Amino acid sequence: xxxxxxxxxxxxxxxxxxxxxxxxxxxxxxxxxxxxxxxxxxxxxxxxxxxxxxxxxxxxxxxxxxxxxxxxxxxxxxxxxxxxxxxxxxxxxxxxxxxxxxxxxxxxxxxxxxxxxxxxxxxxxxxxxxxxxxxxxxxxxxxxxxxxxxxxxxxxxxxxxxxxxxxxxxxxxxxxxxxxxxxxxxxxxxxxxxxxxxxxxxxxxxxxxxxxxxxxxxxxxxxxxxx
Amino acid sequence: xxxxxxxxxxxxxxxxxxxxxxxxxxxxxxxxxxxxxxxxxxxxxxxxxxxxxxxxxxxxxxxxxxxxxxxxxxxxxxxxxxxxxxxxxxxxxxxxxxxxxxxxxxxxxxxxxxxxxxxxxxxxxxxxxxxxxxxxxxxxxxxxxxxxxxxxxxxxxxxxxxxxxxxxxxxxxxxxxxxxxxxxxxxxxxxxxxxxxxxxxxxxxxxxxxxxxxxxxxxxxxxxxxxxxxxxxxxxxxxxxxxxxxxxxxxxxxxxxxxxxx
Numbered sequence: 362x363x364x365x366x367x368x369x370x371x372x373x374x375x376x377x378x379x380x381x382x383x384x385x386x387x388x389x390x391x392x393x394x395x396x397x398x399x400x401x402x403x404x405x406x407x408x409x410x411x412x413x414x415x416x417x418x419x420x421x422x423x424x425x426x427x428x429x430x431x432x433x434x435x436x437x438x439x440x441x442x443x444x445x446x447x448x449x450x451x452x453x454x455x456x457x458x459x460x461x462x463x464x465x466x467x468x469x470x471x472x473x474x475x476x477x478x479x480x481x482x483x484x485x486x487x488x489x490x491x492x493x494x495x496x497x498x499x500x501x502x503x504x505x506x507x508x509x510x511x512x513x514x515x516x517x518x519x520x521x522x523x524x525x526x527x528x529x530x531x532x533x534x535x536x537x538x539x540x541x542x543x544x545x546x547x548x549x550x551x552x553x554x555x556x557x558x559x560x561x562x563x564x565x566x567x568x569x570x571x572x573x574x575x576x577x578x579x580x581x582x583x584x585x586x587x588x
Numbered sequence: 589x590x591x592x593x594x595x596x597x598x599x600x601x602x603x604x605x606x607x608x609x610x611x612x613x614x615x616x617x618x619x620x621x622x623x624x625x626x627x628x629x630x631x632x633x634x635x636x637x638x639x640x641x642x643x644x645x646x647x648x649x650x651x652x653x654x655x656x657x658x659x660x661x662x663x664x665x666x667x668x669x670x671x672x673x674x675x676x677x678x679x680x681x682x683x684x685x686x687x688x689x690x691x692x693x694x695x696x697x698x699x700x701x702x703x704x705x706x707x708x709x710x711x712x713x714x715x716x717x718x719x720x721x722x723x724x725x726x727x728x729x730x731x732x733x734x735x736x737x738x739x740x741x742x743x744x745x746x747x748x749x750x751x752x753x754x755x756x757x758x759x760x761x762x763x764x765x766x767x768x769x770x771x772x773x774x775x776x777x778x779x780x781x782x783x784x785x786x787x788x789x790x791x792x793x794x795x796x797x798x799x800x801x802x803x804x805x806x807x808x809x810x811x812x813x814x815x816x817x818x819x820x821x822x823x824x825x826x827x828x829x830x831x832x833x834x835x836x837x838x839x840x841x842x843x844x845x846x847x848x849x850x
Contacts, residue, residue: 496710
């Protein structure tokens with residue numbers, strides 16, 4: 362009997378190279394998506410904090426909408442229906458925008474939660490000292506809030522990375538599409554998809570671990586923070 | 589001969605504050621002379637903290653005016669009418685009116701020296717080196733120079749409040765507002781904070797202090813104002829108001845305080 366990993370040994374280096382290429386696209390795709398999510402999420406969080414009721418309602422509506430729509434439906438809509446409106450996106454960009462749109466809803470909630478976790482006295486004491494609201498934000502509010510935001514932001518990135526595998530269905534040459542191609546050529550789906558799982562794990566696990574470490578570290582500090 | 593308002597450093601004129609239908613301040617007028625320590629006392633809910641927070645516009649007054657010297661605080665002429673300033677517009681005025689909070693509100697991510705120096709660096713544009721020298725000098729005043737490298741969480745409540753006082757001093761303000769500075773402290777830590785405030789009073793700082801420490805107000809403040817139900821009931825030299833109150837409500841409040849602290 363041939364052992365599990367000794368089939369087609371001459372092909373493994375080729376497969377590995379193709380998967381590595383796909384993994385690189387996955388990493389780029391998810392980072393682009395996350396960058397979009399961060400920018401849009403920051404705008405949404407700002408809108409939710411703004412005194413304008415209209416802006417607040419629009420932001421909440423957008424966020425609820427993005428949470429309710431399945432990502433696959435969003436990706437298919439961006440990829441297949443926008444061309445009929447005269448806007449053709451590549452699979453990569455349709456994927457990045459879809460991931461960014463949906464990710465922004467989660468990022469916005471993380472940012473808002475981080476800002477809300479600070480006592481309002483922190484801002485009051487800053488402006489009472491003569492700081493402008495912008496100075497209060499950059500010197501006092503944000504440096505404190507970011508500690509609580511980093512772990513969930515890392516988790517949000519890991520989610521986007523995993524979700525980026527759905528972009529295989531809109532013909533983005535990322536890790537999952539590469540894997541499906543190889544699996545159908547080689548008739549070794551179990552081997553290939555196990556290997557793909559390992560790829561995702563190698564990227565995602567250290568980030569999850571880092572998130573956990575940061576969470577423990579910051580929560581240790583937080584207990585003693587008063588006011 | 590000059591009228592009293594000509595010599596006043598800070599004037600509060602006909603201050604009203606409503607929260608919806610609830611009228612918290614029903615027309616407060618008071619004056620603070622340069623170098624004077626003024627104490628606001630009164631039962632909880634009398635509006636004394638709200639009054640203090642209106643002076644630097646952390647609460648927006650419903651109507652009324654605050655004057656610091658000949659400068660109108662928190663409002664600006666817009667054409668013919670007055671409008672509220674934004675927080676950004678108010679920053680230079682707030683720099684001149686420091687505030688010490690009941691719960692300190694030090695910034696936990698900065699060490700003690702940075703907590704004190706941040707205001708001068710950001711609000712006054714002072715070079716960092718000079719701001720640190722100023723911070724160390726102010727920490728010296730509150731006897732915490734040796735804690736400059738510590739973080740707020742490593743300090744006792746009394747030490748944190750003294751850092752907050754150093755932070756207020758570093759603003760180089762014209763007036764310092766104290767909002768129940770010892771109410772959140774364990775009893776054995778109250779003395780060290782009061783001692784620092786007493787030193788400031790003796791230096792001739794202009795201060796307004798909301799406090800429950802009636803005996804301290806009597807010893808340290810030049811004048812005491814007794815508030816109840818959003819109005820000033822009685823005011824005068826501290827010894828007179830506290831030892832020989834004219835109004836029945838002042839007497840019963842002081843009586844209750846005496847029983848509680850006995």
